[in-house]
Amino acid sequence: MRNLPDTAKINKHNHLEIGGVDSVDLAKEFGTPLYVMDEATIRNRCRQYIDSFRKYYPNTDIAYACKALCTAGILKVVDSEGMCFDVSSGGEVYTALKSGCDPKKFYFHGNNKTIAELKMALEVGVGRIMVDTTQEIINLDEITKELGQGVEVMLRINPGIEAHTHKYIKTGLIDSKFGVPQNEIDEAVKMIQKHKYIKLVGFHAHIGSQIFDTKSFVDEVKLLLELTMKYQTHEINIGGGPGVAYLDSDNPPGIDAYAEQVAKVLKGKTEAKLVLEPGRSIVANAGVTLYSVGAIKDIPKIRKYILVDGGLADNPRPILYQAIYDAKLANKASAVPVEKVTIAGRSCESGDILIKDIKLPKTEINDILAVLCTGAYNYSMASNYNRVGRPAMVLVRCGQASLIVEREDYEDLIRKDIIL
Template sequence: MRFTGTMKVNEKGHLEIGGVDTVDLAREFGTPLYILDEAEFRKNCREYYHSFTEKRPDSLAIYAGKTLLTTAICRLVDEEGLGLDVVSGGELYTALKANFPMHKVFFHGNNKSPEEIKLGVEAGVGRFVVDNLYELYLLNDIAHAQKTRQAILLRISPGIEAHTHEYIKTGQIDSKFGFPIETGQAIDAVIRALELENIELKGFHCHIGSQIFELDSFAHTVEVMTEFMAEVYKNTGFMTQELDLGGGLGIYYTAGDNPPAVDALAEVIFNTLENQCQKLGLKVPRVVVEPGRSIAGPAGSTLYTIGAIKDIPGIRTYVAVDGGMGDNPRPALYQAKYEAIVANKANAKPVKLVSIAGKCCESGDMLIWDIELAEIKPGDLLLISNTGAYNYTMSMNYNRLPRPAMVLVGGGRAELIVRRETYDDLLRHDLIPVHLKNRKVAQIY
């Protein structure tokens, strides 16, 4: 397994993160356990902050909250100078409770409810990223009722299919997100937005997908978007002030993944943008980017305890852990791949090919197929790396499994930032109707 961040093997032969022994973490907090490396998370935030603001001081990197969001995460993101991208009332409420500066919040989503829009307008979010005409007019009405003028970006579908998994492509024409350029709906949305009294159009947003390694995809996106900006200026006289290019930069999960550096991404975006604006006679707009996976992904790991080991001679050895698709549904959803290590035997050489199974009652609950690990036995600890993105936020209670705790580690300390769910938590919203409360147990015939 490739080590990331502050990972290292200590004198006991155990894996440690942030100066904390993972064996001690399991003993104190239990497993499964999400572990977040504070130093790595902060370093990744700073790379975006410096790579973009040093090239153009008015640029803004906003962290994509859907990747991993808690009140503690909001505090880290704010301290590192980034803004925040939220996609629901729940994410916005989390930011509010963490006292995140609302002027640096961008509110996304393809079907915001009237209640969510009202919450965002009342909170004073910096930008609404408007996805459709229904939302545009609804937002205008709510802003009018609140006696305010709401700044927005229009989400545009640039017609670009990035090389990534089918489920995480978002920039193509056939997508639930945004106004397509090719159909004429994008320019129509611009015209309508400019007519509304309580809407202040600032510019445009696009996002072509996630886990992208080819920087040419981002350069091509800039080219398409600046050509659209020129079309808008020609037809309406509106000069784009802000261009939000979304996120999508890939990270390392397994051998063969070669993500480019953040600075290289910034270089490609700014060079292409400046050349295009000069060629098309446009003012260079403020650039906004929305990293998520590339900040949280490498900073997160998940620690499990190994239970049953089932060897099927000539077929496969299944190693079951005390978690699975409940805390990481990504392998089941879109065949995501991960690396792992026996954390309490971090110095030991891999000797056996096994597959890591979860404990859910689903044959598809497999975390890793075919990985070489050190000699293992029940009670050993397995750590899967690079799980910071879309694990906790997509976790669930399938089979009534409580969701894991999360700890922030750094400087030799570990602090809870999410408590482990209990069985009582699982029942917290259950209700028994009155007509069932006093009913006797049914007789079985």
Template sequence: PGIEAHSHSYISTGQVDSKFGFTMENGDALRAVKKALASPHFELKGVHCHIGSQILDLEAFRLAGRVMMDFLAEARQRTGWTAEELDLGGGLGVYYSEGDDPPTIEEYARAVKESVADKCREHAFPRPRIIVEPGRSIVSPAGTTVYTIGSMKDIPGIRKYVAVDGGMTDNPRPALYQAKYEGLIANKAAEEAAEVVSITGRCCESGDMLIWDLPVPRVEAGDLLAIFSTGAYNYSMSSNYNALLRPAVVLVLDGKADVIVERETWGDLIRNHRLPERLL
């Protein structure tokens, strides 16, 4: 809908210069509505927009509601069609690291509802059913990734690198979006910080860094590093780069743990590989 969501450019989707959706400014969106209405194969119920991801500013959602209701009013005026549903997409952000201040679900719902209601009154438009898709805000805080610490490289006066048995293959977000996370040494959670380290993944990429400058107790090989808020856009974006295997996913609830996604094996990695007979 031509809205800048003030998120990372790679996860902003609603601006005019975007590969997504029908553009309003040049009339594409209205033409799409007319084409759907003219088709015997469709029953057009409403419209959908999505302005981006990891959005912490409610004003972006308010603006989306106002712009979309103005569009629905124009569509009714031009076609006689009245939308029954308005899907405002997702994008509600979560807390990843210091400085993030996400709205609550209640604040988000109130902002969306009020912006739509105000425009409904302005246009004398029947209030549509409002649909939202706050997936990240539901599942991201529910996930924690636990790594085992391996090798370390201490460069005096510069930095101490601490490698773990994962990285950008199970969490590409820091490499893709410069995403920031918080974590702790799980088996030393009650100990005071004694050093500052940077957590590196095991891929042969300088960009495979999970956390820069993390205060931790004195760290040792075999320690367990827990990184928080990894329930969204981690496993679903994982890969086998460098022929690394995806980890298991474990559901923990009420003191009980169950494996819900099995750890990959070397057999899984090469299952789809084929050697043509002509090369034998």
């Protein structure tokens, strides 16, 4: 199945196995909810991106978008595959540094970086700052003069390209908070060029996330190529990669096909370095979240609810984006689906529905439910709503499971509270 980790299989106990580890055993050892990440899948995706793009356009760097999933354990795996890093806050910069990643490989994003974050970026030596506004140019001028230190920047432009995806993750429309509008590009370039310590090395755009139509990417690359030739810069950063299969029926473009189409636009026209920043397509399919079934509520002729011990606090995407997920009973992995049910979370919200109207095998109390393709934007968007601790995360590889994020306990929930 396209929405499972590469190593997933059904073992002799009829249990879902990931990375050579029985998921039912994982639930027993580490508790639920539990984020399970498959190391082999992450490594495979990194290698597919690097190999495919360098096959068609050798002068390419791949930067992992840390926003998708940013933990020290995951970043160490990605770093060991030779990836660069798209960081979008001081916190992501700090996490990547603590993971042993080279700051020269960081592309620092953000549409409203604070003065403190920009100073931090210069002090630790990030490789590129992605300038998003003319005000940021002014801020950088003041900071670089204060520190007596130069910085290389890329200018994020608003490409005005329609990408067919959810409105909340379209980032390249004319009406967008991201990027310098096209009518202000010339002014922004001139502002950068007159500053002693700021060097413009290229242009960047990002049209959105979870996109299946490669034509939108091709249009974006053509625009960035035009700007590169006009202003004689030498780097092109095209942002994130294509979408992923949340459902087995989804058919996103393959990494190799995507690479070939992008390279066709550039080959023979420029020798500029190409940079892209996939995140979701690196980690999404590597992740599975395990839940325990705590109760079943059957409303005759209306709906049957399967109530689990997690929900919007550990995966807000269904309520935020109307995201659709798939699931399996991890302890009955080959059982035939026989009933239509709705998977409901534990939060005090009627909208806390993880999956609506899914067919599952006969489900019972204490079954282990595995929600698929949860590696991206689940842990990174998790909250403590209803004062529930964030789940633990394990990394599985070759029959071994390593705890890489501890489960939050009640003490963690009040650690920063001040009792007057």
